[in-house]
Amino acid sequence: MPTRSAPAERLPTGGGAARGATARRRRRLGPRRNRRGLDHVGSSFVSTRTALSGHGIDVVCAVRGLVKTYPATRGRRGVPATAEVRATDDVDLDIRRGEIFGLLGPNGAGKSTLVRQLTGLMRPDAGSIGILGHDIVRHPERAARILAYLGQESTALDELTVSLAAETTGRLRGLDVRRARAERDAVLDELGLGPIAARPLKKLSGGQRRLACFAAALVGERPLLVLDEPTTGMDPVARRAVWGAVDRRRAERGTTVLLVTHNVIEAETVLDRVAVLDRGRVIACDTPAGLKEKVAGAVRVELVWREQAPLDVPEVAALRGSAVESGRRWTLRLAPDEARAAVAAVTGGAAFAALDDFTLATPSLEDVYLALGGSENSVKGLVKS
Amino acid sequence: MSAVPLEAPVHAGGGGAGGGEAVHGAAVLAPRARLFPALAAVYRAQLSRARVARIPLLFVATFQSIGIMILMRGVVDGGGEARAVVAGSSVLVVAFVALNLLAQYFGQLRADGGLDHYATLPVPPAAVVLGAAAAYASFTVPGTVVTAVVGCTLFQLPLAHLWVLVAVIPLAGAALAGLGAALGLLAPRPELATLLGQLGMSAALLLGVLPPDRLPSVVQYARDLLPSTYGVEAFARTFGPHPDWAAVLLDLAVCAAVGVVSLTVATMAYRRAAVR
Structure with missing residues (x-):
């Protein structure tokens, strides 16, 4: 659970807080020094409230103490019983104006359940949700007038043409015919969907269909976009179109984006801040860079053996204890000097003959997830590419 | 649970000036879509789906009804029974599309998150x-008209009062589509929605097409409970030499009343299904 009353021990992150709309942290190679000392490693992650209260930053979406429990189900023939599941467990969040805020977590972490509550599709058992000053728990129908939601399913639009899907969505968002058509044309043009505008969504590839649904979400402007895994199945061109469109709206209108993802790479590149979810709880919330600094003392070493690890080499046998093995691949999280020693050991002598490949990298959000106590099994639900 | 201190400034989201309403200290809400423009947009979108998905099914509905009439030609011997068969087969097209297919559509939409x-x-x-x-009621128009014309030709019935279909299709359509939508949205699982839609259509087939005089009295009561019956009766009455227009109007009024009730139930079911 996020510590709300944490003292303002969080240092102003040089790049993090002041990051502009277009500034992007790219992944860097090579080990990075921990510039801030080590004292914060064991501390709680950032309290967004602390950061907020001092600066009066606009909060677009404020969530407090949100709880949602799925009741236990009795088993029937062929269907095993399931225990009660706390899909959202005392979640607190603050999403600020104009940021891309991410919810990261493996499948089943409770991301979609949380988003369904924020969009008014599901009533929480307890807690409060305020979006731009409106109480969404008491008035869930207001959510539709504040935000645009891109869900994971496209069934409602599947049999429409791309153009009609966008136009109809715009009309149902309250635009008149002329405006809905004008916005439809502008959005289809912006996303490069013109050539396939007359084709039904059903006949498109998964990525194109996703892009068409994204287009529908953009028709009829909203100050908050809630996007549930928007780029699933998209090629790089379509991805770029999506993030380009999002950036334009942020720069021109201060649009805020809540993004659900389980793609670690995407999270690192596009998000301003990220809340990491594990079994319904927010286990961390900070900028991707800020989160990575929590495990900055560690370096990730990946070793890929040709056939199998040469366990007869004593150094390799010693490393095995701290390695996560997956087939021929070993993943180790080590302190920098340990990493150096390990690399020296496997690149020299007998071990080198058995080595196929090795990489040395700064920690990713996946390492953060593990370091924060995310379960080792569920991390497999996080997609790396 | 704590009160959320929010000092979110007013941010006009998408044309908030027109129709948006302000809550103290909160952002202006974008306007709602109004009922009739939204209805028109949904209607147009649904009609366009027909081109992609529905046309083969409309053929099935029509051929099924024509096939039943051809079968029944050997059983009934003109007169009142022939009228009941032609009227029943025509309204069966409405039941197939508006009740059965719409129940399936909403059942599916609800199950896989399309309602979101x-x-x-x-x-x-x-x-x-x-x-x-x-x-969905509109989808039935061509099939119903074709079935009625073919039926009149097969059984040598007058085509003079076929114009009454202008009232029968929308009113029977409203009653059956409302029932179909309600079944689809209330069924806990999509397979059940399909099953209920099929059952409703089978009931419309058996109780609507078979001449009522030959049915046992229990089944006749069941027949009275089915909304499509009133559409069938209204239509069948107009084949006579001197139709009883008051009775036709009464039958159509029952269809309209069932339509209002079932569409209201369906709307409530939709609201319930949308927020879980």
Whole structure:
């Protein structure tokens, strides 16, 4: 659970807080020094409230103490019983104006359940949700007038043409015919969907269909976009179109984006801040860079053996204890000097003959997830590419 | 649970000037979609789906009804029975599309999260339900007219009063589409929605097409409970030499009343299904 009353021990992150709309942290190679000392490693992650209260930053979406429990189900023939599941467990969040805020977590972490509550599709058992000053728990129908939601399913639009899907969505968002058509044309043009505008969504590839649904979400402007895994199945061109469109709206209108993802790479590149979810709880919330600094003392070493690890080499046998093995691949999280020693050991002598490949990298959000106590099994639900 | 201190400034989201309403200290809400424009948009979108998905099914509905009439030609011997068969087969097309297919559509939409799309748009629930029901009722028009004309030719019935279909199709359509939408949205699982839709259509087939005089009295009561019966009766009455127009109107009024009730139930079911 996020510590709300944490003292303002969080240092102003040089790049993090002041990051502009277009500034992007790219992944860097090579080990990075921990510039801030080590004292914060064991501390709680950032309290967004602390950061907020001092600066009066606009909060677009404020969530407090949100709880949602799925009741236990009795088993029937062929269907095993399931225990009660706390899909959202005392979640607190603050999403600020104009940021891309991410919810990261493996499948089943409770991301979609949380988003369904924020969009008014599901009533929480307890807690409060305020979006731009409106109480969404008491008035869930207001959510539709504040935000645009891109869900994971496209069934409602599947049999429409791309153009009609966008136009109809715009009309149902309250635009008149002329405006809905004008916005439809502008959005289809912006996303490069013109050539396939007359084709039904059903006949498109998964990525194109996703892009068409994204287009529908953009028709009829909203100050908050809630996007549930928007780029699933998209090629790089379509991805770029999506993030380009999002950036334009942020720069021109201060649009805020809540993004659900389980793609670690995407999270690192596009998000301003990220809340990491594990079994319904927010286990961390900070900028991707800020989160990575929590495990900055560690370096990730990946070793890929040709056939199998040469366990007869004593150094390799010693490393095995701290390695996560997956087939021929070993993943180790080590302190920098340990990493150096390990690399020296496997690149020299007998071990080198058995080595196929090795990489040395700064920690990713996946390492953060593990370091924060995310379960080792569920991390497999996080997609790396 | 704590009160949320929010000092969110007013941010006009998408044309908030027109129709948006301000809550103290909160952002202006974008306007709602109004009922009739939203209904028109849903209707148009649903009609366009016909081109992609529905046309083969419309053929099936029509051929099924024509096939039943051809079968029944050997059984009934003109007169009142022939009228009942032709009227029943024509209204069966409405039952197939409006009740069965719409129940399946909403059952499917609800099961795989398609309702989320509508539920996160500021659209009145009635617009979604009525738009879809109206579109499905419209799908039935060609099949019903073709079935009626073919039936009249097969059984040598007069074509003079076929214009009454202008009232029968929308009113029977409203009653059956409302029932179909309600079944689809209330069924806990999509397979059940399909099953209920099929059962409803089978009931319309057995109780509507078979001449009522030959049915046992229990089944005749069941027949009175089925909304399609009143559409069938209204239509069958117009084949006579001197139709009883008051009775026709009464039958159609029952269809209209059932339509209002079932569409209201369907709208409530939609609201319930949209927010879980």
